Amino acid sequence: MDLPSTRPSKGRIAARFSRTVEAYESVADVQLEIVERVAELMRGDMGEKGLWCDFGSGSGMLAERLLAVSAGARFVCLDLAFAPLRRALESRRAGMAVCGDIDFPPIRPGALDGASALSVLQWAERPQEALCGIAQALKPGGHFCFAVYVDGSFAELIEMRSRMGLPEVVWLPTVSEFLMMLDRAGFKVAVEDIEHFEKVRKFPDALSVLGCLSRAGVTATGGRLLNRSELDKLCRDYTLTFSKGGTVPLTYRAVIGKVIVRAE
Secondary structure: OOOOOOOOOHHHHHHHHHHHHHHHHOOOHHHHHHHHHHHHHHHOOOOOOOEEEEEOOOOOHHHHHHOOOOOOOEEEEEEOOHHHHHHHHHOOOOOEEEEOEOOEOOOOOOOEEEEEEEOOHHHOOOHHHHHHHHHHHEEEEEEEEEEEEOOOOOHHHHHHHHHOOOOOOOOOOOHHHHHHHHHHHOEEOOHHHEEEEEEEEEEOOHHHHHHHHHHOOOOOOOOOOOOHHHHHHHHHHHHHHHOEOOEEEEEEEEEEEEEEEOOO
């Protein structure tokens, strides 16, 4: 699947996240909920041994929650952004860290017993190929736990940008589209293993919304940045359209689940 050129490159996303990683963790409450849910899914599958990789690991929030589960299992953090990986190692959240591209993972076929990818596939330039690469890196029957933002996420911001004629900033598949991609990549998908996640977070104003998303790289663009008057207009229209009870909302929607590689 080719993404429109108006969306930011993964390099720009990685650079933005590297600059803001420490500030990001202070506002990552929704991401932490997702991390906790995926960690719960993975704990039952991590045995005494094995090699696991978190693709797009960021600063290792998932690794931190899983290292204590199995002292014998090896857990690798892989991310294109260097600063989050350094933070994961310095904070001892991860025992191993690899600076690598999810579209071209530096992992030999069949090396992994399990894998995860949380809130990262929407940034992949070739999401179908990224999923195929993860499947190939797993042993037959290996588990893949995921969380991906889907259509409806960041709806308020996307609506405001659309009204201003601004380009999309993130790829958001429909649920059925993403599940079909998993199937094409070689995963066995069962509906009962898929969970729908939705959270509406309240902010004091529209500028706070943009600041929170900026720390995660969501407001990075493939083109020029908004000038001051455009930014003021976006914030003003966002507030006028969505403000209620002295706050403005931002919607997060994701699918969370666990699939296995088909033994073919």
